[in-house]
Amino acid sequence: MRDKEQPKRPNRPKLSLHVPEPSFRPGDTPDFSSLEIPDAGSVPKPDLTASPAETEPLAKTLVRVLDDDGKAVGPWDPKLDADTLRKILRDMVLVRIFDDRMYRAQRQGKTSFYMKCTGEEAIAITTAAALDRDDMNFPTYRQQGLLIARGYPLVEMMCQIYSNKGDKLQGRQLPIMYSDKAHGFFTISGNLGTQFPQAVGWAMASAIKGDSRIAVGWIGDGATAEGDFHAGMTFASVYNAPAVLCVVNNQWAISSFSGIAGAEKATFAQRATGYGIPGLRVDGNDVLAVYSAVRWAADRARSNLGATLIEFFTYRAEGHSTSDDPSGYRPASEAKAWPLGDPIERLKAHLIALGEWDDERHEAVRAECDAQVRSAQKEAEKLGILPEQGRDNVESMFDDVYAEVPWNLAEQRDQAVAEGRD
Amino acid sequence: MRDKEQPKRPNRPKLSLHVPEPSFRPGDTPDFSSLEIPDAGSVPKPDLTASPAETEPLAKTLVRVLDDDGKAVGPWDPKLDADTLRKILRDMVLVRIFDDRMYRAQRQGKTSFYMKCTGEEAIAITTAAALDRDDMNFPTYRQQGLLIARGYPLVEMMCQIYSNKGDKLQGRQLPIMYSDKAHGFFTISGNLGTQFPQAVGWAMASAIKGDSRIAVGWIGDGATAEGDFHAGMTFASVYNAPAVLCVVNNQWAISSFSGIAGAEKATFAQRATGYGIPGLRVDGNDVLAVYSAVRWAADRARSNLGATLIEFFTYRAEGHSTSDDPSGYRPASEAKAWPLGDPIERLKAHLIALGEWDDERHEAVRAECDAQVRSAQKEAEKLGILPEQGRDNVESMFDDVYAEVPWNLAEQRDQAVAEGRD
Amino acid sequence: MPVMNMIQALNSAHRVAMERDPDVVVYGEDTGYFGGVFRVTEGLQKQFGKERSFDAPINEGGIVATAVGMAAYGLKPVIEIQFADYIYPGYDQIVSEVAKIRYRTAGEWSMPMVIRSPYGGGIFGGQTHSQSPESLFTHIAGLKTVIPSTPHDAKGLLIAAIEDPDPVIFFEPKRIYNGPFDGHHDKPVKPWSKHPASEVPEGHYTVPIGKAAVVREGNALTVLAYGTMVHVALAAVEERGIDAEVIDLRTLVPLDIEAIEQSVKKTGRCLVVHEAPRTSGFGAELVTLVQERCFYHLEAPVERVTGWDTPYPHAYEWAYFPGPKRMKTALEKVMAD
Amino acid sequence: MPVMNMIQALNSAHRVAMERDPDVVVYGEDTGYFGGVFRVTEGLQKQFGKERSFDAPINEGGIVATAVGMAAYGLKPVIEIQFADYIYPGYDQIVSEVAKIRYRTAGEWSMPMVIRSPYGGGIFGGQTHSQSPESLFTHIAGLKTVIPSTPHDAKGLLIAAIEDPDPVIFFEPKRIYNGPFDGHHDKPVKPWSKHPASEVPEGHYTVPIGKAAVVREGNALTVLAYGTMVHVALAAVEERGIDAEVIDLRTLVPLDIEAIEQSVKKTGRCLVVHEAPRTSGFGAELVTLVQERCFYHLEAPVERVTGWDTPYPHAYEWAYFPGPKRMKTALEKVMAD
Ligand SMILES: Cc1ncc(C[n+]2csc(CCOP(=O)(O)OP(=O)(O)O)c2C)c(N)n1
Ligand SMILES: Cc1ncc(C[n+]2csc(CCOP(=O)(O)OP(=O)(O)O)c2C)c(N)n1
Numbered sequence A, B: 001m002r003d004k005e006q007p008k009r010p011n012r013p014k015l016s017l018h019v020p021e022p023s024f025r026p027g028d029t030p031d032f033s034s035l036e037i038p039d040a041g042s043v044p045k046p047d048l049t050a051s052p053a054e055t056e057p058l059a060k061t062l063v064r065v066l067d068d069d070g071k072a073v074g075p076w077d078p079k080l081d082a083d084t085l086r087k088i089l090r091d092m093v094l095v096r097i098f099d100d101r102m103y104r105a106q107r108q109g110k111t112s113f114y115m116k117c118t119g120e121e122a123i124a125i126t127t128a129a130a131l132d133r134d135d136m137n138f139p140t141y142r143q144q145g146l147l148i149a150r151g152y153p154l155v156e157m158m159c160q161i162y163s164n165k166g167d168k169l170q171g172r173q174l175p176i177m178y179s180d181k182a183h184g185f186f187t188i189s190g191n192l193g194t195q196f197p198q199a200v201g202w203a204m205a206s207a208i209k210g211d212s213r214i215a216v217g218w219i220g221d222g223a224t225a226e227g228d229f230h231a232g233m234t235f236a237s238v239y240n241a242p243a244v245l246c247v248v249n250n251q252w253a254i255s256s257f258s259g260i261a262g263a264e265k266a267t268f269a270q271r272a273t274g275y276g277i278p279g280l281r282v283d284g285n286d287v288l289a290v291y292s293a294v295r296w297a298a299d300r301a302r303s304n305l306g307a308t309l310i311e312f313f314t315y316r317a318e319g320h321s322t323s324d325d326p327s328g329y330r331p332a333s334e335a336k337a338w339p340l341g342d343p344i345e346r347l348k349a350h351l352i353a354l355g356e357w358d359d360e361r362h363e364a365v366r367a368e369c370d371a372q373v374r375s376a377q378k379e380a381e382k383l384g385i386l387p388e389q390g391r392d393n394v395e396s397m398f399d400d401v402y403a404e405v406p407w408n409l410a411e412q413r414d415q416a417v418a419e420g421r422d
Numbered sequence C, D: 001m002p003v004m005n006m007i008q009a010l011n012s013a014h015r016v017a018m019e020r021d022p023d024v025v026v027y028g029e030d031t032g033y034f035g036g037v038f039r040v041t042e043g044l045q046k047q048f049g050k051e052r053s054f055d056a057p058i059n060e061g062g063i064v065a066t067a068v069g070m071a072a073y074g075l076k077p078v079i080e081i082q083f084a085d086y087i088y089p090g091y092d093q094i095v096s097e098v099a100k101i102r103y104r105t106a107g108e109w110s111m112p113m114v115i116r117s118p119y120g121g122g123i124f125g126g127q128t129h130s131q132s133p134e135s136l137f138t139h140i141a142g143l144k145t146v147i148p149s150t151p152h153d154a155k156g157l158l159i160a161a162i163e164d165p166d167p168v169i170f171f172e173p174k175r176i177y178n179g180p181f182d183g184h185h186d187k188p189v190k191p192w193s194k195h196p197a198s199e200v201p202e203g204h205y206t207v208p209i210g211k212a213a214v215v216r217e218g219n220a221l222t223v224l225a226y227g228t229m230v231h232v233a234l235a236a237v238e239e240r241g242i243d244a245e246v247i248d249l250r251t252l253v254p255l256d257i258e259a260i261e262q263s264v265k266k267t268g269r270c271l272v273v274h275e276a277p278r279t280s281g282f283g284a285e286l287v288t289l290v291q292e293r294c295f296y297h298l299e300a301p302v303e304r305v306t307g308w309d310t311p312y313p314h315a316y317e318w319a320y321f322p323g324p325k326r327m328k329t330a331l332e333k334v335m336a337d
């Protein structure tokens, strides 16, 4: 007898499976008016030495600094100088333009794949600003802003995207899977979540060596469901690892909304509670809030107070990647309707409110960034675009599997070179 | 340049790795006087429909019913009748005697391995009492009490332990890795943690089919660190699975104490918070508290209110298994010093306090159980002990890899049979 | 008869199975509302409801583990791992649980389920959208491993897999979802509609698990292939004008050893091809079986054409992928030896 | 020279490596205070402190992942997976990360680490304390796989592995931790002290990775073995009185192909043995390489003696384990063919 054929009990309620459903699907008019958004400045800022339990309320709310008038308010205001803010603003503009150009390059057949971070620029860029230059990131594919903020050359990025002769990764990685040690940017993995506990391992190593540098682990809302998230949290908790652990909750994981990762029942920041580490939930489109939260977490880590989990609440304004068309699973107008706005516009408004910015200067920066991206693109394309690659240097394909090429790879290399490719 | 050779910053504090250490090591005198134990009856009992957030305090405390005088007090008192309590008491006595005999059988060379649940008997046995007979368990190797409480024949268990001719698992599993569908006991895995999300899958299936039966997932404190724990919690949260998820925190995982699984910073019940499901922390040596908590969680699950995580706080009074000698890593006297006592003694005291029990009856039950175990053992040993096994029926080794034996296994079977064993 | 590409055929297999058996449930990352990133499960949620077709959290281990629980309950889960490259987080549940439960319970519990996953290269997917991990499953007793190479077989094999009492790893060669790619990446891709195996019956039928197909008869040598490589091999044989017998294995475990033996004993020569890296690839098992069983018939060493022993390098797609040139060199070598 | 069993030799290797290089850190489940369930890491915490030798949470994926982070930082983690049967939860991190990071970063980052794990059967450990999963690693480009068979080699190979710039999977045949078990389970086990390879230098030395050892010279046939099976093979050859050459591979990847070719070309016959299940076991790769490279020297099919294609059945330990009887039957077969 199969289990399910056992007699049912009519005096018991029938169980049913709950399958989370996002608020809006194609055809619906998105309306976020019921979304609870705490006022900017309304959330208290605890001492660095506060116990994780004291910080629990911060995991259920939203740390916000910029109010609707572009003013910075409340205890989380990091009181940054205007130059720093302008640098962040410029970096955000630059990333957005970069994303647009590279997206287009993919559409033009110049490469195989691209992923934008549109709408989420504040998170990586501001984090880079709040960290020390030699802190180490273990990013996902949506933290290109870290590289740009740390001054990694655009041409290098583009060469990677084109897998061309200038690509230091020698055409071995999918576009945007950057790696750069000198910029504290660990090699991006195509496998979701793996980098999160790796960051904790790096932080443990830093602690073992009595170093002062910290590690930053990154993960998306969807990928928090992976076992690696739990591994990272557990090891961070047990060894008090000096790490800042960032969940970028852009509410979507390809076509699945964050409810499929558990967001209906608790915030991602709340996951921290069960590990006895503080969890902060932060408006990811508010540069000042992001800065302040990262700084708070980094300072804790540096003071041997252990890891902090930060949930950056944001919205993935465009498709998941060039392989995705989001209009198949959510209203096309949803991004526009998203109430926490655009991080660039919000910082711009703040700088204008401070009297430190205006539309003309903004437009000038935009034009400057545009020119910078175009010129980088020209330079990169001189070194080739993807469709022309993979013909030369076929023997390089067999390097770096090991430090030294073993006999089997040496034989295969000879064969590949003799044969040529199709 | 290796990363670690980068210049250190003397103005920063030196980071250091924290490695948790149990309170006592061999040579120390265990002293649990600083352990905070809430008074029995002091913890409120929320409505079934209480939100998970409301239940958060229950994850940080300890639900207790039996007070120091053996009285049942407070809102969690399940008010069980004396017959039920006597049945639980007897089952606990029986499991303990069973464990002792089988441990000895291993020492006598009659089998390869054994694992006791000494000190933790209340948890599985009382859970079985609180569940419906057709609810489904996904146990670990320390829930033999579930089988005994549901009346699974001792001889069957012993035949499995001896891998003998009566073993329905045909000698294929390590001793104590029982499986019995009819008793709602899913096949125990040697791989820690795997059963925990499987329980959630069974619960999802029950919900998909509109059934009314629920699943119970089991895991040890040490194994909560596995990714499977997170998988189970995530799927349970997302789909509102009708499951009771039990962490048996006996404070040890072979030689590692629960701090290596994160217990220094938060309780295991608190892990529930981040998934938006209620977490209860329960005195696992208090039969009444265990019963009440399981009932509460089961009732929630049956009412389509989703899963509950229960941490049973207990103490592994003996070695991890026959392969382990705990005096190498903790004081031999620790078990005796453990303040939450012995579940059998505590229930016995309660029944005596109720006027429903006395030492003579207890001794009679003990003797009866002892006789029952001895007679079962005799019967089982008639069917063989391990050292005599594995000679006959060699061809059976090739069955059940698949529903039908494919050609390669048929060939191997022929070879094995022709060859005979060494 | 309807003409389908492989995606449509697989979709149709799901529908047929779900219509016939209310215990079939389908889930995976993005498989619900949207119908999967390759759209294989498109429309199932609409037709069968959210309880039988839904999105799963991004936790491959959890997807497999819950399927174990469902199979234990009595359902027949058909789960999708979005790319075979992402199956590893689920590997423990597959190897330690799915594969062993029937055995360790002496048949008390069985694990009828299908674990579907697009695999293989040829799409510029880089290291993590190109892998061919089949030999990591063929080594695991208790699993069956199936790989179709046409729409017709895809549907028939998937239905057979769903109806099979044992767990089936079902790898779908994503490069040929939309057309029978023969390795000539510079030429336009032919659509399936031009291929006879795109004629796919609307309703229920099965292609038996464990049976290979001789897709081209010949006497000079035997080519053993599966997935995309069936089409590459066929093209290379034709172009080189060799009287080769090409066998599409379709099932790796249990293997159709008779078909292989029969052919190699006839031809006396054998070439084994796959996309996966060479060392410990499934080709090694094939070569070994052939030399164990046909040793005295062999006129030349059995050759392997495989992916290289490196990760899959993005830009070097066509230097990595075992294409027509490499196939032809190998064919010549086996014939010359 | 000191006499050590394999556990002592491995312990000594750790000490030597940790003394020489402050970047070597050692962790795993129960490896810290207690020194591991097989006591291989005993005393390391006391000697080197808790920051260099500690207990890890029960999360094999996390153990490997944190080792990746540590290696990225510049440390050299030596991690223990308590039993090879429990390596699967760490398989994704090993396959997708450890193995591929040097390649995908074109050498910017490397992953020097050792993943140690007791493996193999013969101890009545049932399905989950007996497995031999080596071929699941030999298929993964970027990993080296090492298996010692004596205390002397164990120490020298482990030090070499720790000093190696690449990640090494280091499987320890637990059946021979305490003595060179030859498959005769009914006879008393000889201790290592009676075996010459138990003479182990106190200090630093290495046994090179990638080099096999001819442990018995002969002309009639070549036996390829590793781990416990080296001793079983040697005993069977002696007992059967065959003039066999027995090669202890010691490293599976990179394989000492020269030693193999040289021997098989000399003997013309070959037997491959391992404990792991047959289908897609590492034996398949060995047989394939031999037939690819020595085809015209072979006088008989290469034979395999392996575990069966089933999970490891507890009570049937000695019917599953490839012991003397099965070895002798196979030896006779290869010689007769
Ligand atoms: C282990 C693994 N499983 C599945 C995938 C396929 N995949 C790539 S991105 C993605 C969604 C990730 O969503 P999220 O973590 O929210 O990150 P986001 O894309 O929103 O930044 C999926 C399922 C993968 N890359 N790795
Ligand atoms: C995946 C896996 N890793 C490691 C082990 C080895 N092992 C067996 S029991 C155990 C300790 C488990 O501790 P806990 O979960 O607290 O359960 P308890 O034994 O205390 O009941 C370990 C590490 C295993 N069986 N499976």
Ligand SMILES: [Mg+2]
Residues within 6 Å of the ligand: A220, A221, A222, A248, A249, A250, A251, A252, A253, A254, A316
């Ligand atoms: Mg997301």
Ligand SMILES: [Mg+2]
Residues within 6 Å of the ligand: B220, B221, B222, B248, B249, B250, B251, B252, B253, B254, B316
């Ligand atoms: Mg425990």
